[in-house]
Amino acid sequence: MNHLYLHCRPGFEKECAAEITDLANEQGFFGYSKTEPGSALVSYVCHEPDAARRLIRSLDFASLVFARQWLAGPAPLEGLDPADRLTPLLTAARELGDVSQWWTETTDTNEGKSLSALSRKLGKLFGRELALTPASRWRLHLLFLSGTSVVVGVSPTANSARWAMGIPRLRQPSQAPSRATLKLEEAWHHFIPAEQWDERLRGGMRGVDLGAAPGGWTWQMVRRGMFVDAVDNGPMDQALMDSGQVTHHVEDGFVYQPKKPVDWLVCDIADKPARVASMIGRWAAQGYFREAVFNLKLPMKQRYLEVKKRREFLEAVFAEYGLEASLAFKQLYHDREEVTGHIRITR
Numbered sequence: 001m002n003h004l005y006l007h008c009r010p011g012f013e014k015e016c017a018a019e020i021t022d023l024a025n026e027q028g029f030f031g032y033s034k035t036e037p038g039s040a041l042v043s044y045v046c047h048e049p050d051a052a053r054r055l056i057r058s059l060d061f062a063s064l065v066f067a068r069q070w071l072a073g074p075a076p077l078e079g080l081d082p083a084d085r086l087t088p089l090l091t092a093a094r095e096l097g098d099v100s101q102w103w104t105e106t107t108d109t110n111e112g113k114s115l116s117a118l119s120r121k122l123g124k125l126f127g128r129e130l131a132l133t134p135a136s137r138w139r140l141h142l143l144f145l146s147g148t149s150v151v152v153g154v155s156p157t158a159n160s161a162r163w164a165m166g167i168p169r170l171r172q173p174s175q176a177p178s179r180a181t182l183k184l185e186e187a188w189h190h191f192i193p194a195e196q197w198d199e200r201l202r203g204g205m206r207g208v209d210l211g212a213a214p215g216g217w218t219w220q221m222v223r224r225g226m227f228v229d230a231v232d233n234g235p236m237d238q239a240l241m242d243s244g245q246v247t248h249h250v251e252d253g254f255v256y257q258p259k260k261p262v263d264w265l266v267c268d269i270a271d272k273p274a275r276v277a278s279m280i281g282r283w284a285a286q287g288y289f290r291e292a293v294f295n296l297k298l299p300m301k302q303r304y305l306e307v308k309k310r311r312e313f314l315e316a317v318f319a320e321y322g323l324e325a326s327l328a329f330k331q332l333y334h335d336r337e338e339v340t341g342h343i344r345i346t347r
């Protein structure tokens, strides 16, 4: 197996391909990326015949910005006979060794949506035949590219997204003041392990939300029992203000300073990525927060390079101020022309 397949947001294939090529090369894996604009899928084909499984183990999935999910496998099975697709799928799956679970997937495209009924139907039949090994650290993916072409691959359960296609099934909470609320919820799911939520998203914590109106992100913090300073010239949702846990500051988020350090800084201001990163860097240098989630709106061109530059900038700030911090970026499912950053200061 020499293919590494990466799901991404449609329209971001170029970024996803550039990123995997760089990261694979850094680890000494050589190959080439294949993709089509709008396909929501990138294949990185390793020159060495059996390298994909080693590659998916040596890279840290969390370090990829533009990949939502990934799997390693051989070239796609093509020309499947609609009269019996199951037999070749099972044969290909068994060749990949023990797995503890399996998923059917499509790409995140209209074509993918049109295949979801078929993939579910075949998946049911497949699941009855495939024996699982609960102790295995591998998961099987059946990625339907068309009715007759399927990728059969595997991903390490501990080094991949927790959701099929990397798409979390989050429900829009009916009381939340905006749809943007799901961006912060997804960010927390992505960046904070479930078993650490009670410690890192605790009631009584203090948060600042820059660019808060109408309050979708503030609402998430309030729901966790936090007290929030919400900074925005625009109006905040009244029911949220009635919670008594929110103070609205009608101020410029780039100028606002907290009176005391806070546990959480979140920022959803749509502005130049360099301006947002520089403000986040200043807050970090001054020790104003312990964890931060922020959005960087990406320009139309050089989006991969832009994220790289912002990462380097923030890492330079951490080094200059002697901060121990983890920094990660991800283009989340609920992100559009943007990526979400996360910082955790550990010392």
Ligand SMILES: C[S@@+](CC[C@H](N)C(=O)[O-])C[C@H]1O[C@@H](n2cnc3c(N)ncnc32)[C@H](O)[C@@H]1O
Pocket: 177, 178, 179, 180, 181, 210, 211, 212, 213, 214, 215, 216, 217, 218, 231, 232, 233, 234, 251, 252, 253, 254, 268, 269, 270
């Ligand atoms: C995408 S909306 C935020 C949505 C919010 N996160 C939610 O979940 O409801 C961006 C907000 O940033 C605010 N904004 C833009 N520039 C700002 C600035 N310099 N300071 C503070 N807020 C700003 C806008 O008024 C707008 O309400």
